[in-house]
Amino acid sequence: MNEPLGVIGAGWVGLVTAACFADLGHDVVVRDVVPERIAELEAGRVSIYEPGLAKLLERNRERVRFTLDLADVFSAARIAFVSVPTPSTYSGEADLSAVWSVLDELPEPSERAILVMKSTVPVGTGEKVRAHLDARGLAHVGYVSNPEFLAEGTAVRDFRQPDRVVIGAFDEADGDAVESVYARIEAPVVRADVASAEMVKLASNAFLATKISFINEIANVCEETGADVAVVAEGMGLDRRIGPLFLRPGIGYSGSCLPKDVAALKQLAGNSGYHFQLLTAVIEVNELQKRRVVGKLAKHLGSLRGKTIALLGLAFKPNTNDMRDAPSLILAPRLLAEGAVVRGWDPVALEEARPLLRGVELCPSLLEAVRDADAAVIVTEWDELRELPSAEVREAMRNPLIVDGRNFLAPDAVRAAGFRYEAIGRVASDLSALPETEETEPELLT
Ligand code: UDX
Ligand code: UDX
Numbered sequence: 064m065n066e067p068l069g070v071i072g073a074g075w076v077g078l079v080t081a082a083c084f085a086d087l088g089h090d091v092v093v094r095d096v097v098p099e100r101i102a103e104l105e106a107g108r109v110s111i112y113e114p115g116l117a118k119l120l121e122r123n124r125e126r127v128r129f130t131l132d133l134a135d136v137f138s139a140a141r142i143a144f145v146s147v148p149t150p151s152t153y154s155g156e157a158d159l160s161a162v163w164s165v166l167d168e169l170p171e172p173s174e175r176a177i178l179v180m181k182s183t184v185p186v187g188t189g190e191k192v193r194a195h196l197d198a199r200g201l202a203h204v205g206y207v208s209n210p211e212f213l214a215e216g217t218a219v220r221d222f223r224q225p226d227r228v229v230i231g232a233f234d235e236a237d238g239d240a241v242e243s244v245y246a247r248i249e250a251p252v253v254r255a256d257v258a259s260a261e262m263v264k265l266a267s268n269a270f271l272a273t274k275i276s277f278i279n280e281i282a283n284v285c286e287e288t289g290a291d292v293a294v295v296a297e298g299m300g301l302d303r304r305i306g307p308l309f310l311r312p313g314i315g316y317s318g319s320c321l322p323k324d325v326a327a328l329k330q331l332a333g334n335s336g337y338h339f340q341l342l343t344a345v346i347e348v349n350e351l352q353k354r355r356v357v358g359k360l361a362k363h364l365g366s367l368r369g370k371t372i373a374l375l376g377l378a379f380k381p382n383t384n385d386m387r388d389a390p391s392l393i394l395a396p397r398l399l400a401e402g403a404v405v406r407g408w409d410p411v412a413l414e415e416a417r418p419l420l421r422g423v424e425l426c427p428s429l430l431e432a433v434r435d436a437d438a439a440v441i442v443t444e445w446d447e448l449r450e451l452p453s454a455e456v457r458e459a460m461r462n463p464l465i466v467d468g469r470n471f472l473a474p475d476a477v478r479a480a481g482f483r484y485e486a487i488g489r490v491a492s493d494l495s496a497l498p499e500t501e502e503t504e505p506e507l508l509t
Contacts, residue, residue, distance in 0.1 A: 069136035069143030077146035085123035112384035115219040155326035189257035205237035210264030216382030231260020268324040282312035282488025292488030314468040315352035319387040368402030376443020377409035408432035444469040
């Protein structure tokens with residue numbers, strides 16, 4: 064008989080965790096504090112765009128129950144996963160208020176219960192939670208750190224085929240209990256103390272961000288020296304000590320996790336008296352990288368005043384409607400401040416983007432977004448943008464210029480289609496005449 068489980072916080076991580084455990088045969092009680100979210104989930108609606116999630120929840124409808132009441136979780140299950148938000152405070156530290164409110168609200172469970180932290184928290188949080196529980200006379204509530212490594216857009220797959228499962232426990236038996244619910248997931252299990260488990264998560268995200276800032280700086284040097292970063296990344300990535308992943312240059316890392324976890328780790332180090340120089344640089348490089356696109360547009364268009372710029376892709380990455388810390392939120396106000404007319408297109412996140420992108424004309428179709436535009440910027444590498452360098456788009460644009468902030472397209476093919484093309488760390492089109500396209504030939508005949 065599968066252990067019934069609880070999930071506290073029905074967001075990206077909470078819902079994917081609940082749906083995947085239910086699909087493994089566990090009854091799951093999911094608690095959230097937002098009545099609308101619980102109501103929509105009970106009605107079978109999922110406002111989060113995550114491939115495979117809605118289907119999985121539908122398929123396991125019998126096994127997943129939603130509630131606003133935390134007591135329901137602990138009357139049904141002894142193991143509860145905590146996936147409430149831990150956003151950044153102004154200083155970069157993680158805001159743990161949602162974690163503390165769960166602890167304050169915790170009912171007195173009748174038997175031993177285990178709180179399993181999935182939210183990303185600073186190192187040392189486990190100790191503080193332990194002390195808080197003991198102070199409340201809840202010594203029989205165990206605490207386990209079990210960080211998640213889900214990436215949005217592939218979260219269901221990442222849960223089912225993780226690279227590793229990390230379990231940090233004060234009490235060995237609690238660690239064993241949590242390890243047993245992962246029994247049918249094939250992955251190495253790292254058993255650790257709580258502080259080390261907490262650090263695995265922060266260090267992993269910080270290292271991913273470091274790799275991205277590194278390849279972005281290499282890309283910037285390539286632009287100055289005429290090398291092609293795509294070739295460079297390929298050559299680097301074949302070294303098994305480096306690996307090919309996370310070597311895609313672009314307009315910087317963003318999203319709900321990397322920026323906040325890097326800032327939180329830097330702050331954590333600072334609070335412990337250690338100046339984390341490397342992360343300071345990683346953050347600085349990333350902030351500058353987000354703005355390089357504006358320089359590239361100005362290089363081709365001169366003053367941006369009165370120019371129409373189409374931002375293609377508004378969500379922070381493809382296959383999600385998550386706008387948290389999305390590059391479009393940085394680029395749009397910058398371009399508007401330069402006096403440009405800004406249009407935006409995204410295949411799934413237009414409604415999420417609307418309240419966040421004031422002054423931007425949001426377009427339901429790609430063609431409407433590029434009509435009479437002076438430039439199109441690939442901000443998020445949605446698959447649909449593979450079709451961007453078409454004759455139809457070229458004719459619709461006032462000036463067929465594509466600035467590829469994700470090195471998503473093949474430069475030669477884009478130029479052959481009659482566009483000027485500028486990417487990240489790749490040889491740019493010259494600024495003068497438009498490249499000849501096959502089609503232009505006929506004109507010569509007249
Ligand atoms: C969360 C954490 O923010 C992140 O640090 C961690 O790495 C993974 O879990 P995510 O699932 O993306 O990330 O958060 P979000 O989508 O914002 O969902 C959090 C849910 O918790 C929301 O549905 C929110 O309503 C709910 N919540 C918020 C609670 O249940 N209790 C609270 O006190 C506050
Ligand atoms: C990340 C981590 O991958 C995941 O393990 C963790 O649990 C949560 O944070 P996510 O934020 O969903 O996941 O996205 P990810 O795919 O990691 O991309 C993060 C950012 O880096 C995005 O802005 C993406 O565009 C950027 N990125 C990623 C690059 O610029 N280049 C790359 O090579 C890879």
